[in-house]
Structure formats: structure tokens, C-alpha cells
Amino acid sequence: MRRPARPPARPPRRAAALLTAILLPLSLLTALAAAPAPAAPAHAAGTLTATFTTEGSGSSWQGKYVVRNSGSAASTDWTLEFDLPSGVTVSGHTHGEATVSGSHVTVKNAYYNGRVPAGGSTEPYSYTFTGRGPIGTPTGCTINGDKCDGTPDKPPTAPGTPTVTTATSRTISLSWPPAGAGDYPVTTYEVLDGDRVAATSTTNGATVTDLTPATRYTFTVRAKDRRGNTGPQSPPVTATTVDPATDPTPPTPPGNLRATGKTQVSASLAWEKSTDNVAVAAYDIYRGSTLAKTVPASATTATVEGLTPATAYTFTVKARDTADNASPASNAVNVTTDDAAGPGNHLKVGYFAQWGIYGRQHFVKNLDTSGAAAKLDVINYAFENVDPVNHTCLAGVVKGVSGNPQDPDEGTGAGDAEADYGRAFSAAQSVDGVADDGWGKLRGNFNQLKKLKAKHPHLKVVVSLGGWTFSKFFADAAATPASREKFVKSCVDTWIKGDLPAYNGAGGPGTGAGVFDGIDIDWEWPGSEGHPGNRWGPTDKNNLTALLAEFRKQLDATGGAHKLLTAFTPADPAKIEAGWDIKKIFEYLDFANVQGYDFHGAGSDNSWEPKRTGHQANLHRDAQDPYPFDFSVEKAVQTYLDAGVNPRKLTIGFPFYGRGWKEVADGGAKGEWQSANGAAPGQFPEEAGTKGYHNLLTTVPNLTVHHDEQSISTYGYTGNNGQWWSFDDPWSIGKKTEWIRSKGLLGGMIWEMSGDTPTGTLMTALDNGLK
Template structure:
């Protein structure tokens, strides 16, 4: 998936010094969200590059009804340079692109010479319309995590990294603009280091060190030291238990995090020869894969290692994975071998809104594994697995039943124009 991450199956393979940070006694308490203490979090990622080919803008979150149903919006992504300091991945999309009245949340066009434009100005307008919505800058991602290890390596590098990121994104000091031009756009920071202690993206490869595991915890402590405890500090966390063990001191990490989002998708995909689930709640019977992946496996891995239920937020996908050349077999193509299905942006990957249109072709039939909790469509040769409104409700029940901290969406642009998935998910969450 462009700019984000590949599947977990493709990647399966001491106390802190008191000087780092002082953890308040109530650090594990629930943080008050968009709808108060009793409402489960609904976190959605808005992708920076969606304004191009997808023509998906912040205003779409208003038009679809998504913005009114979110507690948190993560803007993806800010990058790091080789020294570990924060930089923009795309200044044009972030703060330079002018918006017409029709494209704008406020209904007013950007004016010539306006200091702040682009996505950040639209996020500012969104916050004015939904003042309880928290908007966080997400740092890293699949293609932007190369230098996190450098940032976390020493006390000096950690301090410099956090200062650069808070100056740029929280204080709003953007390159080439007046001081504080983007102040107030972002409420907190979401770290998407993929992954401490183990490789994520390999082209080019990430910097990986054995000490990443303890340094990730120290990096969080430095964020709290500089940023305080009144702002969100969250992290995107892997599904693979092996990556959890390689990169995270789980109990310590969660003392610093407001919450952590657990990867609830990409369990299987185009990197596998067999057509298989990519976001099932439980491992389906007869799964031929070498490693067993499911949301249940992921959640249990984090909880058993010390993650508090109330801070464990389960990721859900607004996209699907597909194969073609798949023979029917006994289960409507499930576990049949094939190659990545042709798609809009990336072979084997398609937004929910596009997959849904395939059902208009009467050759495609929908199938569900009610026990494992996932769906797929199949026309006798092409096979797509994805989450529709029925599966979103099932995910919400799983979150409710396990008393988890909420749901996280990757990514909001995959939904239909009327917000079919986000509405089903948010309505079913308690």
C-alpha cells in the first residue's frame, strides 16, 4: 500500500533511568476523547498524497460524515532526515497547495499570498468545525521509517529529534513561513516507526540496530519530557509477535503512550501465493500459511506482554487484498494459488469503494467465514478479501467484548462517498 506498509507474513522471521522522565501516577488512566470517557476511540488516518490521484481532501471527511464520528485524526506522514530530525515529505500537499471554495472545508477559496494553505490549513478549518476532534501528526510509515534508529540512538539525537518535530508540527514553525504559521493544527504526535529492531521497508532498507528496542522506550520518554503529558503520544504497533519481541518493551512503552494502535490487517497479501484472509478476527480452519496471523493473535500477543486493554486500539482496513487465476477448490477460492489481481494503484490492493462496485458484476459472489470473521468475493478466477459494513460491525463487537480501547482506520479515503464503513463501525462501538 503506497506509503504505508506490507504484510506481517512477509516479515515474519532493564529499567529506565529516572532522569529520562517522571511518569505521573495516573498515566494509565483513560484519556478523555471526542465523546467523553465512556466513548471508545475511533481513530482515522488521512493520507497526505490522497489529494493527487485519489482526489480525496479533508472536505470529504465532512461530506461523508466521517469527521463527526472520529475521536482522532492522524495525518500521514511526516518524515525524518538522516540525522533523525523531522522534515516534510511533501510541502506542496502539506501547506502550499491552494484550495478552491468547492474544495475547502470553510467554503472559501484560499487567497493569493495566504501564508498557510494545503492540507494543514484544511485541517485547521476542520478543527474549527469539530472542536473536540484531536488531530495528530503521524511520523514515519512504511517508506518514512528509514532513519528512526538514528533519531533514537543517543540522548543527544533523541533530544534533537523531539525538538525538531515539536517545533515543526506542534509549534507550527514550517520552513519558509513566518514563525508559528501552523500552530494549533496538531494536538499530538503519532509514531509510526516500522519497525524497531526488525526491518520494514527494504528498498531502500531501514537502519536497524539491536538497541532499537530499548531506544524506542527512551524516545517515548524524551517526547514526554519535552512535550509533557497533556498531549497525545501514540504509536502504530506491529501484528507479528516476533516483531513485538524484537522491538518493544511493552509494559514500559504503554506507560508513555496515550494509546497504541495494533496492526489489524495485511496478515496476508500479494506476497503470498495463496488467496488468504488479510484481516480476519481468528485464524481460519485449514490455513496453509507457515505463520498464523489474525486480530486475535495480535491482540493476545500485546496483552500478554503487558499492554493495557484500555490503551490497545485495533486497526481495521478500508481496503482489500486480491489474487487472480485462483481455482475454485472446495471453499470458493479460499487458499487457492494465484497472482496479484490487477488494481487501480497497486496490484493486489484495492480500496473498499472500488471492490464494492465489483459486486455489480453478477459473476462475483460474496462469501463469509462466520467463525474466523472475514469476507471475500469470487467470480471463479479473481478473489478479493475485504471488510464491508457487516465485518466492521463484527470488528466492533470484538473490540467491545474484549474491552479494547477502540478502532483505528487505515485509511479514510478507501470508504464510500457517504461513509458506509465509518458509520457502521462507529455506530457499533460502545
């Protein structure tokens, strides 16, 4: 019984070595960047206060906040926030971990001065910074969410009297003069129907919806500041919804709907005005049959956001009058969004293995020194796990795998918070040459990825969930609407919002914000077998589609820049049919990375194809292939294209490693498709049959490299009864990238970056081939 196309060669064994954090002298404490936590809701003043003083003069001076405790019990920790005076910048933070976002500074206590005794202060270890610019006192200071001077917050004033701008049978639109600010800027207005919040707005206007026709309503408005303080209510306004019986005539349809622009995630539209016997109240823009956006009657343009790249959409517009009569639809307009790479460009995606920092000694820094970071567009950080009990995204644990690839529980509950954000890297291992201290809230690979992104601003980084060893509980997480919502929320909270669990002094709310720009789903495999012990079944296919829809929904809801949603998808047509509804999933995915390797191999446990060699990453089917099935890049891609997938939604996988056999007969074919006796020695003892490209070329003696022009395959042979290896090299990468461009595909993906040479030989070949 043949083994279907394998998942990528992802080493299942992850070193459990931990590095004890190195504590530097207090005088060398340096603040590390961490995303500011959202402002706490207003509450009574606490017992901590903070007093600001300055020392020095001229353009460089010292600012210091002394935290004092007037209460009867010691504090356990503190967070200080303030806004810098105009023209002032700060650096050289000591005795606290600071984040600077524009002029706003957030400071978390150092590990040694969070406890402030009753009646005591943080002296002599009070937070201090070096200021540049005119000496001045910061404003808006809070300590643990309370004003630093200990006085209660002053809320906003009441807004002015609202006026009714539009009334329909089911909606009333209001505007009002803005409220005056108290101690903090106004961020939100609430429209009240009695005690019920009927609508919220960030501007001084709002529309109350879902009202009853021909009904009288009275509304007031109140302001809320960024700290959650609410002001008094405005004077009331009374309005009556329209009685639809008084106006049965709908508006005329909007005319000449047309597309005026598009991006990867939006489409801009324009149309001609409708007319109505009373008045047009609004225009409703539909994406297919789904209401996508509503704009007021004064607008004849709209931009629909929240779309996915390289996806075809059909839009129509309907006018609606004050009686909520809808017009006939406008003409339909079709828009295909731009792809993720941009017109004429190709995407390069590379996996970075979390555990590579151990035996491989491959660090995030190596992506920079090899030149790969400048050439890559997206880094997939592999892998994070699914909690075996809660079926949520698992983080904050340090638990190795069992070491037995046939163990059904090999990856259950495993993870490596130490590699993720706990390890303190030395200066020699750091992207910017600056060592981590031992108490920063974000260390490890995550901090290095943030440094790499700062150095290469074009780079996006996504977190890859699952993989061969960590896909066991995907089916449980995706099983029901409730479980999907719970799972996705946990993933967004952990990896996008950065709420990392506490680990060895690291982690905490928001500490991982800014590391990841999206999420990559590596479920291996829905609807069919994968790692021994995986949960799977016939409902996985539909549940996967629903899971991706939930990810897209919640990622979009985070706001800000578009968050990537990608997936690693199979080459085997049988696995595609069993678990991937490729006519639907690309509505939610930015793109998919199609498996382009592991078509043949011996495997570390000799359970796969130990008795015969075979190409692992051939572009075309080899005419000499004795197997009855066809595994090739071409075959895999055609399966997707035949289903109508836009080619600019697909990248093709390239192996930066080889698959090898031992005791291979020559057979007059240089070992190609010949008998063998198991997997060749691997780069590591537990990874028989697998070597990174650089390791392969430098450790296998007498290896002669051959190129199969017909199938576009590279292989190496050491001679009769020797080793035989299948891999990609610059020659095959050049041929494959030429084919990718000819098919109009999006680009290439790499598993995984540590296999390349120190100077990035394969990455350079891929980059050159996709230009």
C-alpha cells in the same frame, strides 16, 4: 521463507503534481489565521513606526495602520501587534495577514507591502480592518517588536522589599510586593543572588533551591515584562539556611493518603498533616520512587499532572522539616488514570493520507461531507519523514518517491510541502466553502484540518511520522540521548509549535501552530526488517523506549492542553519481541493502534504471497489456514494483554481497502486459501493487489461477497480462475466491534479514510459497533 505481517497498505507512490498558487486581486486580499509569534526581546527602537487612524462612524468603522520607514535603508518585512479596545471586534482585514487571539491582533505584511522604502510608507496599501463596537485606538502597539510611536520601552518598576516566608537547610522561600507595570504587563520575576538568577516565578513568590546549609544569602528581585524588558532590582533581603545539626528529628509521616479524583492525565491526592518538633516546611509527593511534586506545609492536597491515560500509578507522600529531614513515607495509594476515550466510550482513529488529494481526489472536506468527521475522535495525518542527513523531522521539501518499492532509497528525503501547506484549494475543495488565496502563510491540507477542527471541536489531529516508506532513519534519530533530544525538539518545533520551513510563500515561525494536537510514531520496524534499505539493529528496542520517553517529556513541556503521543504497533509477535518493550512503552503512550490487517496479500511487486490467497484481517485464526503461523487480530491483541498492557490502551486496525489476487482456482472453497497467479489489478497501476473498499465494489465485475463465520472474515470471488479479494465490510466490522467491546479495548483505527464510500458506509458501521 514467509513474509511477516506486512505494514498497512500505504501507497508508496505519491503524485508529484503541484498546483501553482492563484493570486487574487489586491482588493480581495484576506488574512488567514496564523498563530501569533512570541514577543521579541526588548531592543533599541527601530526605524519603522505605525500610525493609527479611523474612518466612519457608528457601530461599524474602519481602522488603518500606516507603516513608515524613517531609516536610510528599505525594510524587507514587518509584523504589527496591538490590543483592541474593550468591546471592539475586528474582521475584513486587508493588506495584511491577521491573527486575532481574544483582543490581541498580530498582523504580518502581505507579500506586496513588506518592503517599505527609506523615507516611505505602506500607502496606498496600508493594513486596514473593519471594527465593530465603540470607536477607539488600540493599545500596546508594536512594529517588528518596537513601540509603534518610535519611543523606547518603559520597563516595570522595582518590586517591594522581599520577605522570607520559609528557610530550610537547602531552600529559602521569598515573597514580595508586586512591581508596577511599564508599557507592558509584568510576566516574570527573577530572584537574584548577586548577578546570578537563582529562581524565576510568574507570581510574586519563589523558592530558591540547592543552597548550602547554615549559609547566609542576600537576594534581590526584579520584574520582566512580556517584551523582555527588565526593571530595577528591589531592596535586598538577607536570610540564612538552617543548620541541620540543630534538628536531627524528622517529622511524623503524613496520614491517610487517599485519591480524591483523577483525569486522563492527572491524579488528585489528600492526606492528614504531619507534626514536627520545630516545623514542617513542605510535603514531597512521590510517583513510585520519583519525586513528582512539592507543596508547602500549609497544603494537605495536591494534583499530580503530566500522567498518561489508562496507566496505573502508585503515590506516597513524605513530610520535610526546615532541617530537610524527611519523614517516613505515608501509606501508598494506587490510581489508574482515565483512558483516552473516557469511561464507557470508545475511540475512533482514522488515517488521512497526505497524497490522497491527487489521484484519489480525497480531500479533508470529504471527511466532513461523508459524515466521518462527526464520528472520528482522532485523525492521523500520514506521513512525515526523517531527514536523511540531520536525522531531524523533515519538512518544507517537495520530492516524490522513486516509484520502485524495492529501491532502498525510495523514500529518502521525500516529502510534500505542497500538499501539506502550499496548495491553494478551491472553494469546492474547502471545508468551509472558502477558497485559499495564493499568498496565505498556511494553505493546503494543514489549513483545511484547522477548518475541520473549528467545525468539529471534539476532533484531535496528530501528525504521523514514518510509515512503511519513511521509517529508514528512525534508528539513527533514536540512537543516542543527544540524537533523541535533537530529533524530538525538531519534531515539536515543526509540528506542534508550527515553525514550518518557508515554501512557495507559505510557512514561517508559528504558521502551523494549532494544526496538530500530538505526534504518532509509525516506526516500521524497530529491531527487524521493514522497507528495503531501512536502518535497524538490536539496540532499537531500548532506543525506542527512550525515544518515546523523550517525546513525552518535550510534549509535556510545551504546556497548555495535553499533547497526544501514540504509536502504530505490529501484530506479529516476533516483531513485537524484537523492537517493542510493551511492558514499558505504555508509560509514555496515550494509546497504541495495533495492526489489524495485511496478514496476507500478494503485494504490488508480487514479492509477498502471490501464489496463494489468504484473509488479510481475520479476527480469529481460520481453521482452514494452511500456513504454520497464526496471524489474527485475536492473536495480536492477546500478545499485548499477556504482557500486562491495559486493554484501554489499545485500538485495533480496520482496513478500508481490500487485498486481491488474480487467476484464483475455485478448489471447491470459493477461492479461499487457493492457488493464485499474482496480485489482482489495483485501484492504481502502481498499486497492484490493493483497492479501496468503494473502488473494489464498483470496479470488480461479478464479485460475490462471502462471510466466513468461523474466522470472522469477508472475502469476494469472481469465479473460477478469477479474482479473489479479502476486505472488511459492515458485517465483519460489526462482528469485530462486538469483540472489541467484549474485551474491554479502547476502540478502532482505520487505514485509511479515502477507501470508504462517499457516504461513509464503513465509518458508520464502525461508529455504530462501538456505541
